């Protein structure tokens with residue numbers, strides 16, 4: 636993970652931790668199954684006992700790989716499911732959401748629409764590899780956030796491109 640992105644994600648997690656001493660609830664779609672780690676590892680390194688990460692992945696092998704590299708801990712809840720199904724069915728509400736599953740703008744948009752009902756006040760939704768370089772530009776090899784981006788513009792919902800290829804919107 637690029638340093639700039641890592642620093643942004645760390646700063647966001649810390650911000651919510653400061654605001655929510657009782658515990659932050661985080662949702663990630665797509666687990667960080669590779670050894671160098673991504674968002675899953677960032678969370679693992681920063682989480683306090685009162686914080687919880689729900690990470691959902693459709694692929695049992697990726698879950699197994701993550702557990703082989705990183706082990707298991709009580710407050711990292713790993714779910715083997717399609718992400719949209721998981722979000723539809725979860726009864727939890729989230730402070731920080733990281734959408735990072737399949738490189739498909741429609742799937743990520745469906746995650747985004749479903750998660751809108753599952754947010755705590757002042758929650759932040761981040762789309763990784765969004766395809767949005769800066770306002771009105773996008774790159775083509777990853778494009779997870781393109782449909783979310785179009786929706787945010789159409790609905791005039793404020794958003795930010797805090798660092799390379801990351802789209803975030805606060806609600």
Ligand SMILES: C[S@@+](CC[C@H](N)C(=O)[O-])C[C@H]1O[C@@H](n2cnc3c(N)ncnc32)[C@H](O)[C@@H]1O
Nearest residue numbers: 665666667673674675692693694717718736737
């Ligand atoms: C880019 S990786 C996730 C990386 C991780 N978020 C991180 O930063 O550490 C994408 C993951 O999404 C999973 N995935 C693909 N389609 C999915 C779906 N429909 N529902 C849930 N997970 C899915 C893949 O199996 C893969 O493990």
